Amino acid sequence: MNTYEAGFAQAAERMALTSKIKEIIVQRLDMDIDPAFITDDQPIFGRGLGLDSIDALELLVAIEDEFGVTIFDDNMAVFGSVNKVADYIVSNTKAAS
Amino acid sequence: MMKSGDHMINVLNMSELTKSLAEHGALRDESGYGVIATFQGAEHEYHALRNHVGLIDLSASGLYLISGEDFVEFVSSLLTKDIEFLDIEKTVTSLMLDEDGQIIDMVSVYRLEQAILIETSAARRDKVGAWLAERKSDGVEIEHWNASRTMIGFEGPYAWKLAQTIVPFDISSVPYQAFVEIELENEPIVFIRSGFTGEYGYKIIVPHHQAMSTWTQLKEWGEEEGELEIKVEPVGLEALEIAMLEVRQPCAQVEGNGLTVYEAAVQWFVSYHKEEYVGYNALQQQLQQESKQHLVGFTAANALSLQIGNAVMLSSNKVGRIVQLVYSPTLEKKLGLALLDDACAVSGIELEGINEAGESVVLHTVSSPYVLPKSWSIKMI
Numbered sequence: 001m002n003t004y005e006a007g008f009a010q011a012a013e014r015m016a017l018t019s020k021i022k023e024i025i026v027q028r029l030d031m032d033i034d035p036a037f038i039t040d041d042q043p044i045f046g047r048g049l050g051l052d053s054i055d056a057l058e059l060l061v062a063i064e065d066e067f068g069v070t071i072f073d074d075n076m077a078v079f080g081s082v083n084k085v086a087d088y089i090v091s092n093t094k095a096a097s
Numbered sequence: 098m099m100k101s102g103d104h105m106i107n108v109l110n111m112s113e114l115t116k117s118l119a120e121h122g123a124l125r126d127e128s129g130y131g132v133i134a135t136f137q138g139a140e141h142e143y144h145a146l147r148n149h150v151g152l153i154d155l156s157a158s159g160l161y162l163i164s165g166e167d168f169v170e171f172v173s174s175l176l177t178k179d180i181e182f183l184d185i186e187k188t189v190t191s192l193m194l195d196e197d198g199q200i201i202d203m204v205s206v207y208r209l210e211q212a213i214l215i216e217t218s219a220a221r222r223d224k225v226g227a228w229l230a231e232r233k234s235d236g237v238e239i240e241h242w243n244a245s246r247t248m249i250g251f252e253g254p255y256a257w258k259l260a261q262t263i264v265p266f267d268i269s270s271v272p273y274q275a276f277v278e279i280e281l282e283n284e285p286i287v288f289i290r291s292g293f294t295g296e297y298g299y300k301i302i303v304p305h306h307q308a309m310s311t312w313t314q315l316k317e318w319g320e321e322e323g324e325l326e327i328k329v330e331p332v333g334l335e336a337l338e339i340a341m342l343e344v345r346q347p348c349a350q351v352e353g354n355g356l357t358v359y360e361a362a363v364q365w366f367v368s369y370h371k372e373e374y375v376g377y378n379a380l381q382q383q384l385q386q387e388s389k390q391h392l393v394g395f396t397a398a399n400a401l402s403l404q405i406g407n408a409v410m411l412s413s414n415k416v417g418r419i420v421q422l423v424y425s426p427t428l429e430k431k432l433g434l435a436l437l438d439d440a441c442a443v444s445g446i447e448l449e450g451i452n453e454a455g456e457s458v459v460l461h462t463v464s465s466p467y468v469l470p471k472s473w474s475i476k477m478i
Contacts, residue, residue: 004412007446014443033369040444041345041394041465042365046273047190049365077473081345083444083464090445 017086020066025082028062029055040086044079051079069093112156114247114308122333127219127350130157135333140426142336146294147427147471150253151332152315155300156308159222160242161229164212167236172213175232175375176206177358179368183208188274188291192358192366193225194376198383200353201228203366205291207276214242214287218349232375247308251315252298252340254471255327259318260299264288269477282307293337295344295470297477339423342432345394345465351421351434352392357383360436362391390417393442394467395460397431403450403458409435410449410457416441419450427468435460 022035025044029051042048045056056079060071063085069092071078078088109124109131118133125134133154136142145151163172173180178191185208193201202221207214217225222243229239251259261268263281271277276289284307292298303311320327341348352361358380367380397403409417417437425432441448444464449457 007411011441011443039362080466
């Protein structure tokens with residue numbers, strides 16, 4: 001079980017990652033909203049953030065640029081939420097190291 | 098929840114369709130409206146939703162048609178979503194807030210040519226109706242469609258095949274969050290593409306007298322897909338709520354049950370730049386508060402009993418509480434939502450739930466969608 005401090009440190013690290021993903025989404029897709037307004041678990045496509053398949057391709061490139069992690073365009077489940085993108089980055093960064 | 102009997106049927110407010118179906122299921126009281134909780138058991142019905150087609154009695158959901166010269170301005174003043182540019186035959190989901198910024202309901206809004214239809218949850222139907230009446234101006238008319246119409250839903254990875262039997266055009270031409278007014282057996286109906294579970298989802302609104310025959314017609318449909326015999330099974334609210342939680346689809350009875358918009362993490366039902374609606378100022382104050390909590394999904398593999406309200410701890414320090422808990426047949430685990438202090442309200446960490454007996458249960462916070470709907474890998478042909 002986590003110690004109190006270790007648990008919060010782990011949570012802070014995760015928050016930093018999801019915040020960075022939200023900033024990338026807003027910047028790369030030129031969205032006029034505060035990144036913090038995006039929640040970790042809302043859908044990225046459709047009625048969530050309202051993004052479409054063209055936006056997805058832009059995000060694939062952005063994620064690779066920023067994190068060095070490749071998302072293939074047949075794996076759209078990664079874009080289920082900001083949290084899913086974060087999970088994918090974490091697991092693929094670990095796998096590469 | 099109780100097994101349906103004459104007592105329940107007499108006490109609860111129900112459509113004729115629900116009264117007929119209640120003989121075969123267990124009813125739940127949703128603020129005075131009878132809703133079928135289960136027919137053959139939630140797990141059986143859940144599998145229909147995730148693998149076949151689940152047929153859902155939505156007749157308890159409130160349907161209010163708003164018309165008159167000021168109908169767009171009136172409805173817009175009550176919604177957190179911007180509907181000014183909502184196209185005709187399109188639908189959007191929005192929050193309806195009171196003046197204190199508290200969630201009255203999460204509603205679906207349908208833009209017709211000369212009116213807007215508002216669909217409420219069953220539990221908040223009367224509350225929304227009263228709110229609309231209270232705020233109504235002279236240039237607005239409100240018609241309670243439940244007096245003459247019944248809504249039925251169906252969802253599942255093959256629901257589009259069933260939908261194709263209703264519409265006289267290619268089903269793939271109906272985009273998500275769109276609807277059309279068509280005829281079914283020479284009666285005008287509304288056919289909607291919109292769902293709750295992440296699977297292909299549709300709703301139809303039919304005249305009352307057509308409801309039972311339409312239900313029966315939909316239920317009797319079946320088709321072979323390779324080795325799979327696609328079936329349509331009636332599905333109650335319990336199975337629907339499990340499938341909704343699995344894709345983090347908010348539910349008015351959970352997210353709207355005393356939580357703020359921020360706590361419920363439903364800001365995505367708020368248009369960022371919209372300022373003119375009831376509850377806007379209170380909502381801004383909520384969002385600016387420090388020291389907050391919000392909902393995060395978690396799983397628990399341990400069989401020890403947890404309950405809604407149980408404390409959630411991080412290394413012996415209370416950091417929140419459980420607000421929803423179901424068993425996910427796909428995950429084969431308990432799946433829930435916990436209201437956690439912001440500092441630890443993230444996916445991917447380990448916490449403890451403390452049950453009534455004081456026993457500790459390991460919780461893992463997880464990322465939505467917790468289950469990938471089968472429909473995401475099935476294309477309409």
